[in-house]
Amino acid sequence: MEGEVVLLDFWPSMFGMRTRIALAEKQIKYEYREEDLRNKSALLLQMNPVHKKIPVLIHNGKPICESLIQVQYIDEVWNDRAPLLPPNPYQRATARFWADFVDKKIYDLGGKLWRTKGEEQEAAKKELIECLKLLEGQLGDNPYFGGKDFGFLDVALVPFYCWFYTYEKFGRFSIEAECPKLIAWAKRCMQKESVAKSLADQEKIYDFVLHLKKALGIE
Amino acid sequence: MEDEVVLLDFWPSSFAMRVKIALGEKGIKYECKQEDLFNKSPLLLQMNPIHQKIPVLIHNGNPISESLIILQYIDKVWNHKSPLLPSDPYRRSQSVFWADYIDKKMYGIVRRIWMGKEDQEEAKEELMQCLKTLEGELGDKLYFGGESIGLVDVALVPFTTWFYTCERCGDFSIEAGCPKLVAWAKRCKENYQSVSDALPHPHQIYDYVLQLKKKLELA
Numbered sequence: 001m002e003g004e005v006v007l008l009d010f011w012p013s014m015f016g017m018r019t020r021i022a023l024a025e026k027q028i029k030y031e032y033r034e035e036d037l038r039n040k041s042a043l044l045l046q047m048n049p050v051h052k053k054i055p056v057l058i059h060n061g062k063p064i065c066e067s068l069i070q071v072q073y074i075d076e077v078w079n080d081r082a083p084l085l086p087p088n089p090y091q092r093a094t095a096r097f098w099a100d101f102v103d104k105k106i107y108d109l110g111g112k113l114w115r116t117k118g119e120e121q122e123a124a125k126k127e128l129i130e131c132l133k134l135l136e137g138q139l140g141d142n143p144y145f146g147g148k149d150f151g152f153l154d155v156a157l158v159p160f161y162c163w164f165y166t167y168e169k170f171g172r173f174s175i176e177a178e179c180p181k182l183i184a185w186a187k188r189c190m191q192k193e194s195v196a197k198s199l200a201d202q203e204k205i206y207d208f209v210l211h212l213k214k215a216l217g218i219e
Numbered sequence: 220m221e222d223e224v225v226l227l228d229f230w231p232s233s234f235a236m237r238v239k240i241a242l243g244e245k246g247i248k249y250e251c252k253q254e255d256l257f258n259k260s261p262l263l264l265q266m267n268p269i270h271q272k273i274p275v276l277i278h279n280g281n282p283i284s285e286s287l288i289i290l291q292y293i294d295k296v297w298n299h300k301s302p303l304l305p306s307d308p309y310r311r312s313q314s315v316f317w318a319d320y321i322d323k324k325m326y327g328i329v330r331r332i333w334m335g336k337e338d339q340e341e342a343k344e345e346l347m348q349c350l351k352t353l354e355g356e357l358g359d360k361l362y363f364g365g366e367s368i369g370l371v372d373v374a375l376v377p378f379t380t381w382f383y384t385c386e387r388c389g390d391f392s393i394e395a396g397c398p399k400l401v402a403w404a405k406r407c408k409e410n411y412q413s414v415s416d417a418l419p420h421p422h423q424i425y426d427y428v429l430q431l432k433k434k435l436e437l438a
Contacts, residue, residue, distance in 0.1 A: 013419060059309070062309060064309070064313075064316070065316055066315075066316060066319055069312050069315050069316055069319065070312075072312070072315070073309070073311075073312040076308040077308050077312070083427070088301045089292055089295040089296050090281055090283070092291075092295070093283045093288050093289075093291070093292040096285075096288045096291070097283070097284060097285055097288055100285055100288065101269060115227070134269065160360065
């Protein structure tokens with residue numbers, strides 16, 4: 001039996017999208033609760049007192065924090081369908097390594113593209129393209145990072161796809177021109193209902209960032 | 220066929236100590252290769268081209284990088300004894316959460332303390348907050364893992380060998396603020412040979428930092 005599943009989330013968050021995708025892949029019914037990050041709910045502060053961040057997955061009243069930890073948890077509990085991590089320990093370690101690479105690099109570099117200008121922005125753009133190319137290299141000739149099946153690293157990276165439009169507009173470049181195979185992979189993932197339903201609309205993300213920049217007083 | 224296990228190491232690194240403890244707990248024979256981080260070996264650059272950091276575990280020629288990923292790999296492959304992670308998915312998610320918390324906090328804070336720049340006071344406060352939070356998680360248990368050491372104990376205990384250095388550089392007492400945590404660290408070293416073998420003497424770390432500061436012209 002599923003139990004009660006609640007997700008505390010914020011619609012533009014790539015991290016929340018990972019968990020949404022994993023829940024959808026496993027066809028788990030859950031309650032989605034939108035958080036206002038300028039006015040965090042008592043529930044969020046209670047369920048994630050350490051980091052006070054979303055997403056928070058609450059399963060039968062018990063919280064699990066950090067998106068990659070949530071995806072692994074979901075994979076382990078609902079292990080009878082749509083496996084995300086491979087059974088082989090070395091392949092698991094490799095998937096985890098690259099998901100960790102995404103965590104260490106993509107979010108901050110992408111953020112610099114819309115938060116900064118001039119040299120800092122150019123440097124971030126250059127590094128982001130390098131990182132995306134490295135990830136593209138990992139794909140090889142496979143349809144997914146998980147091989148012939150959609151897996152853990154696909155879940156970890158694909159949410160950033162809806163932010164690419166924002167990165168491209170601020171950075172004045174085309175990710176598809178630099179990494180055509182990666183964009184082909186992302187479009188392939190978008191054919192999956194779990195991904196299409198979990199990712200935000202890219203234009204809405206761009207509008208959100210425009211508003212956020214104004215609110216933060218960033219030119 | 221016997222396993223070939225090599226560890227690319229740097230003796231003062233808390234991250235490398237984690238791996239040594241895990242290998243010790245599992246009774247795995249391995250070759251330890253000391254790296255000079257100012258003059259990295261071709262093997263290190265080949266085995267971890269992305270981050271070019273230690274520790275790197277090389278198992279039958281296959282490299283695994285990032286200490287927490289290495290620990291989980293070791294736990295899965297050598298699952299015959301001394302489990303580092305619980306079998307219950309929820310408890311496992313909590314162990315990984317706290318290990319991730321330690322990863323997010325400890326290295327940066329400790330570095331800011333021994334570097335001794337304008338942010339040292341702030342770093343000292345953050346250290347005490349962080350350790351108090353961890354003390355809360357430990358509660359009345361002997362170890363974070365319960366009756367025996369687990370992932371969180373292995374993730375944290377190496378940093379305790381840097382406490383003396385923090386105290387000397389920051390002119391404060393960690394034991395005064397966090398007696399339970401210091402007692403826990405002592406317990407780990409006294410009851411687990413894998414821990415006492417892996418951790419250098421705190422004075423050795425201090426000597427290393429003094430030399431490093433000279434080299435970086437921070438003395």
